[in-house]
Each structure stands twice: as structure tokens, then as C-alpha cells.
Amino acid sequence: MNGCLALDIGGTKTSAALFTTEGRIVDDYVKTIPTPANEGEEAVYQSIKKLLTHIFEHFGIRREALLGIGVGSPGPLDRTNGIIIHAPLMGWRDFPIAKRLNADFGLPVSIDNDANLGALAEQRCGAVQGLRNVLYLTVSTGCGCGIMIDGKIYHGKNDGAGEVGHLSIDPEGPECPCGGRGCFELYASGTALTAAMRTDMASGKSSLAFEAAGYRPEALSGALLHEAAEKGDAYALELYRREGYYLGIGIANLFNIFDAEALVLGGGVTKAKRFFCDTLIETAQKRCIQKLERNQIRYSELNDRVVLHGAFFLIKEQ
Amino acid sequence: MNGCLALDIGGTKTSAALFTTEGRIVDDYVKTIPTPANEGEEAVYQSIKKLLTHIFEHFGIRREALLGIGVGSPGPLDRTNGIIIHAPLMGWRDFPIAKRLNADFGLPVSIDNDANLGALAEQRCGAVQGLRNVLYLTVSTGCGCGIMIDGKIYHGKNDGAGEVGHLSIDPEGPECPCGGRGCFELYASGTALTAAMRTDMASGKSSLAFEAAGYRPEALSGALLHEAAEKGDAYALELYRREGYYLGIGIANLFNIFDAEALVLGGGVTKAKRFFCDTLIETAQKRCIQKLERNQIRYSELNDRVVLHGAFFLIKEQ
Numbered sequence: 001m002n003g004c005l006a007l008d009i010g011g012t013k014t015s016a017a018l019f020t021t022e023g024r025i026v027d028d029y030v031k032t033i034p035t036p037a038n039e040g041e042e043a044v045y046q047s048i049k050k051l052l053t054h055i056f057e058h059f060g061i062r063r064e065a066l067l068g069i070g071v072g073s074p075g076p077l078d079r080t081n082g083i084i085i086h087a088p089l090m091g092w093r094d095f096p097i098a099k100r101l102n103a104d105f106g107l108p109v110s111i112d113n114d115a116n117l118g119a120l121a122e123q124r125c126g127a128v129q130g131l132r133n134v135l136y137l138t139v140s141t142g143c144g145c146g147i148m149i150d151g152k153i154y155h156g157k158n159d160g161a162g163e164v165g166h167l168s169i170d171p172e173g174p175e176c177p178c179g180g181r182g183c184f185e186l187y188a189s190g191t192a193l194t195a196a197m198r199t200d201m202a203s204g205k206s207s208l209a210f211e212a213a214g215y216r217p218e219a220l221s222g223a224l225l226h227e228a229a230e231k232g233d234a235y236a237l238e239l240y241r242r243e244g245y246y247l248g249i250g251i252a253n254l255f256n257i258f259d260a261e262a263l264v265l266g267g268g269v270t271k272a273k274r275f276f277c278d279t280l281i282e283t284a285q286k287r288c289i290q291k292l293e294r295n296q297i298r299y300s301e302l303n304d305r306v307v308l309h310g311a312f313f314l315i316k317e318q
Numbered sequence: 319m320n321g322c323l324a325l326d327i328g329g330t331k332t333s334a335a336l337f338t339t340e341g342r343i344v345d346d347y348v349k350t351i352p353t354p355a356n357e358g359e360e361a362v363y364q365s366i367k368k369l370l371t372h373i374f375e376h377f378g379i380r381r382e383a384l385l386g387i388g389v390g391s392p393g394p395l396d397r398t399n400g401i402i403i404h405a406p407l408m409g410w411r412d413f414p415i416a417k418r419l420n421a422d423f424g425l426p427v428s429i430d431n432d433a434n435l436g437a438l439a440e441q442r443c444g445a446v447q448g449l450r451n452v453l454y455l456t457v458s459t460g461c462g463c464g465i466m467i468d469g470k471i472y473h474g475k476n477d478g479a480g481e482v483g484h485l486s487i488d489p490e491g492p493e494c495p496c497g498g499r500g501c502f503e504l505y506a507s508g509t510a511l512t513a514a515m516r517t518d519m520a521s522g523k524s525s526l527a528f529e530a531a532g533y534r535p536e537a538l539s540g541a542l543l544h545e546a547a548e549k550g551d552a553y554a555l556e557l558y559r560r561e562g563y564y565l566g567i568g569i570a571n572l573f574n575i576f577d578a579e580a581l582v583l584g585g586g587v588t589k590a591k592r593f594f595c596d597t598l599i600e601t602a603q604k605r606c607i608q609k610l611e612r613n614q615i616r617y618s619e620l621n622d623r624v625v626l627h628g629a630f631f632l633i634k635e636q
Contacts, residue, residue, distance in 0.1 A: 076608070133474065145575075149467050156451065156577025160608040163574040168605060170488055171567045180570065180605040249489045252498065256481040257463075257575060259474025287486060287498040290394075290478040 006311035011089025070311030117310025119146025140267035207235035244276030248283025266300035324629035329407025388629030435628025437464025458585035525553035562594030566601025584618035
């Protein structure tokens with residue numbers, strides 16, 4: 001069939017799917033498992049191996065029928081050698097994912113950063129299809145950006161381009177684990193939202209989200225915040241307004257640098273986009289030096305499957 | 319001879335030179351005149367026309383011997399139609415510089431942003447010769463950035479890429495004429511240095527630079543600050559240290575986004591680089607997520623002539 005396997009490794013969950021040579025997900029079947037991040041690097045790898053074996057068995061395909069395995073992973077990584085250099089959430093350091101998968105499945109393996117694959121997928125078949133200079137900003141646990149210049153992923157010197165999560169938007173702001181201060185993702189990521197909820201609950205603010213979590217800090221989550229906003233909770237709506245403000249700042253910065261045709265927003269936090277998209281566009285337009293049209297900011301069309309689709313194109317276009 | 323004329327239009331001065339086909343400035347002769355910025359757009363154009371006529375007469379060349387006229391100008395501009403859209407310092411709005419020069423000299427005219435031409439020149443024959451993904455950050459009246467991706471200038475959608483002067487590094491910072499807040503050039507440009515000197519002089523701080531200006535705010539300048547620093551003036555040294563800090567923040571942001579092979583610093587402020595280069599590299603290294611080598615930050619090798627050299631390559635490579 002000359003299709004390929006696509007794998008999206010994340011800190012909390014890992015997904016896999018089989019693609020036809022035309023880029024369709026076979027039977028619309030995506031298998032997702034929790035990533036056993038706390039059990040050590042070998043356990044994570046074994047769970048991935050089992051997941052891919054399941055896909056092979058589910059479809060009864062032989063490896064000869066496939067072009068390869070495309071892998072999306074958090075960075076930093078070494079594409080040339082197929083090594084995930086550091087993935088703190090999975091406990092990985094210099095993990096030779098390509099070599100391991102190749103040894104176990106006998107197929108060529110290519111890897112790239114998940115934000116880069118998001119950009120590739122949205123440009124090839126998603127929200128910015130056909131445009132040449134576009135950005136994909138993913139906002140979930142952290143923030144990352146895939147950059148497409150002239151229709152190709154821009155990787156930078158050490159595959160390190162697009163680390164917009166560590167764009168400092170306040171040089172004197174809070175310290176970031178990266179060594180910097182006031183990094184964008186301390187304000188705009190999903191982690192930042194949960195951290196703000198914890199602080200605000202501790203300081204006595206009230207919200208349906210805090211109630212729903214039984215006032216246990218560890219039970220607070222983006223999902224509970226989203227539910228509260230759906231019910232019109234004032235606290236949740238204000239927190240999302242702030243989210244839109246910070247996303248607008250970061251996005252204006254990106255347009256001031258790239259003057260991109262369009263930017264696509266993806267990642268878990270964007271599920272609640274209706275609560276922040278107006279503040280976001282208003283802030284971005286005010287702070288962008290060029291005229292920014294509303295339709296230059298778009299939302300992912302491929303959602304949870306965006307990295308899988310990118311992994312398909314990674315193999316397909318080799 | 320198939321050489322070309324190069325023109326560097328600036329808010330305070332304008333320069334022109336004749337280039338051989340190999341990219342050498344003929345007789346090492348660069349003619350520079352003050353830009354009569356306050357006399358209106360036609361006066362500025364006439365001074366440019368006179369300058370180019372002088373070059374023709376000085377060398378006794380005929381237009382048939384030349385490939386064209388390359389023009390570097392502050393942005394925003396419309397390269398396709400050779401129009402300078404807005405240059406507040408020169409009082410220009412939608413000025414059709416290419417059409418005017420073509421009508422007067424009968425030669426093809428190409429224009430580009432001065433920071434872009436700086437990047438082009440440094441990559442073709444300057445501090446980052448042969449590298450593919452590089453940045454040129456010019457720090458003078460304002461701050462601008464030329465971006466070379468895969469050995470080509472990256473222009474963005476409307477020739478508006480590289481507006482790093484308006485990268486917000488403090489969302490709640492002072493208002494910028496651009497409509498944003500806390501823009502990078504409010505902290506790091508030559509204009510920012512002079513503004514800080516005015517504020518500090520008014521608040522009673524002491525410096526050799528204030529003495530040299532006769533305590534007249536309008537006489538304060540980067541040149542006086544530089545002289546004071548050369549004499550070991552504590553105030554001047556501290557202001558340059560702060561300059562290095564903010565440049566380091568902005569440069570770390572650029573490396574976090576581009577993971578560039580190298581960045582070249584140019585523009586008038588860098589003449590005082592020995593007073594801020596250590597703070598700059600220290601700050602940038604601390605705030606950069608990838609390892610940043612000292613030699614990834616370089617200083618212009620073409621200095622005042624960098625835009626002229628870029629204008630040469632603009633014509634040469636058409």
C-alpha cells in the first residue's frame with residue numbers, strides 16, 4: 001500500500017495511526033494510550049512498541065507494505081540521528097528513538113519536533129493550505145512554534161528554531177526553569193493557567209472550577225476551567241481573557257518578526273478558544289506594526305491529529 | 319564596466335558609491351551628504367539626485383556602463399513598485415523613489431530595507447560570509463533586523479519582516495508610537511540612550527557627557543556618551559552596561575526563535591561596543607535556551623558601508 005505509520009509522542013499521551021499513501025487515516029482509526037512518563041525511559045519505549053505492534057496486528061499489515069514510521073516528539077532533538085535529546089516529561093535524555101524503532105520494526109524512521117509537524121500538516125492539508133510563509137503556535141503544557149518559510153519547515157542551526165515559549169516578554173519577570181525570566185509560556189501555556197488557578201484558589205478567590213476540584217490544588221485542570229467558563233463563571237472568564245491578552249502579545253511579536261501570511265493556533269488550550277479569541281485578536285492587532293487581518297490568525301483544523309498528519313508528510317516527502 | 323551605483327538613504331545622512339562588477343568600491347570613494355530631512359520630500363529627493371549626478375561626473379561614467387542603481391532605505395517599503403511607503407524622518411509617504419531615479423538616470427532601480435541589505439552584505443562578503451541562516455541587527459536611531467534564511471533575504475508577506483524594534487519585551491511598559499508597549503527599541507536604540515541621558519540629567523545625576531553638552535538637553539548625543547565612557551565616566555559606563563543587558567535580552571529572543579548560525583550587530587550604537595559587549599554576551603547566553611557560542615554574536619565588518627555593499631548585491635544578483 002506504500003502508506004506509513006505515524007506516531008505522536010507526548011508527555012501525557014501517545015497516539016499512533018496508519019496512513020494511506022494519499023494521507024488518509026485508515027478506517028479513521030487513531031489509537032491513543034497514556035504515556036507512562038513516571039516509569040522510566042524504557043517503560044515509555046516499551047509502551048510505544050506495544051502501541052505500534054497493536055496497529056500492525058489490528059490491520060494485519062506487513063512492514064514491507066509501508067514506507068516508514070514518522071515520529072513527532074517534543075524537542076530538543078537531533079533529526080539527523082533520530083535522537084530525542086531531552087524530553088523531561090518522558091524522562092528521556094539522548095534517547096535513540098529512530099534506532100530502537102528501526103531495530104524492532106525494520107522500517108526507516110524519521111523524527112521531527114511536534115510543533116514543526118503541526119506547521120507542516122496545517123500548511124499541507126489544514127488551515128493554511130497553500131500559503132508559503134506560515135507559523136503554527138501550539139499552546140498546551142508548554143508553547144512551541146513551527147515555522148514554515150517558503151513552504152518548508154525552518155529548523156535552525158541545531159533543530160532549535162521556534163522556541164517561542166522562551167521568548168522573554170518581561171526581562172524582570174519570574175524565573176523560568178530554562179534560565180531566563182518572564183518567558184512567554186510562564187504566562188500563556190496550559191501550565192500557566194493551572195498555576196494561576198492554584199495561586200488564586202490559595203488566595204481565597206472563588207470559582208466553580210475550585211469547587212469542582214474539591215478545593216484540592218492537584219485536582220485543578222484546564223478541563224475544569226473550561227467547564228466553569230461554559231457555565232459563565234466570572235473567574236474562569238477573566239482568566240481566559242488574560243490568556244487571550246498574553247497570547248495576543250506573543251502573536252504580535254511573531255508577526256512583527258515574520259510578517260507571516262498567517263498563524264495557526266493549536267494545542268489543548270485552544271479548545272477553549274471561544275473564551276479568549278476576541279481579546280487575542282484585539283491585542284494582537286493593536287500591537288502589530290503591520291496591519292493584521294482577522295483571518296491571518298486561524299485555528300487548527302486537524303486538532304488532536306495534527307502531529308500525526310505532519311508525521312505522515314515527513315515520511316511521504318522524503 | 320557593468321558595475322552599479324549604490325545609494326544608502328538615511329534620516330540624517332545619505333551616501334552613494336560606485337561599485338565595480340566584482341563588488342569593490344571604485345577608488346574607495348564614498349560620498350556622504352546630510353539628508354535635508356526638514357525641507358520636505360522634494361528637497362530630499364533633489365539632494366539625492368545631485369549626489370548621484372556628482373558620482374557620475376566625478377568618475378566620468380556613462381549610464382550605459384552600469385547595470386542599475388541599488389537603493390537602501392528605511393522601511394516600510396514596497397519593493398515590487400519601488401515605493402518608500404513611510405519614512406517619517408525624511409517626511410516621505412508613498413514616495414516612488416524607483417520611478418523618479420529611473421526617469422532621471424535611465425537605469426533600472428531596485429530598493430530594499432536597509433537592515434535587509436545589511437544582512438545581505440554581511441552574509442555575502444562580511445562577518446558571516448558563507449553561513450546560510452543569519453541575522454543582522456542594526457541598532458541606531460531605531461532597531462531593525464535583516465533575516466537571511468538559506469542564504470536569501472526573508473521579506474515576509476508585505477516586506478515587513480524583521481521589525482524587532484517593536485518586539486514587546488514588557489507588555490506593561492511605556493507606550494511606543496507604533497501603538498504597542500514596551501517595544502525593544504524603547505530600551506535598546508540610540509534614541510533610547512539619548513532619552514535616558516535627558517531624564518537622568520534632569521533628575522540631577524552627574525556625568526562628563528552632561529558637562530560636555532553644557533547641560534542642554536538638545537545637545538546630548540550618543541557621541542558625547544561614548545566620549546564620556548572613553549574617559550571612564552561612571553554614569554556612561556553604567557548606561558552602556560544597561561544597553562548590553564537589553565541588547566542581550568533581545569538577541570536571546572532572536573536566537574530562541576531562529577536558532578541562527580550567527581547574528582551580526584551593526585548600526586551607530588555598536589561603535590561603543592567595547593563598553594557593552596561583555597554584558598551583552600553574558601545576558602544572551604544566560605537567556606538562550608540552546609547553547610550560544612561567543613562567536614555566534616559578531617560585529618559588522620562593513621560598518622558605515624554595509625548598506626552600500628548590500629545595495630550592490632541587490633543589483634548584481636538580479
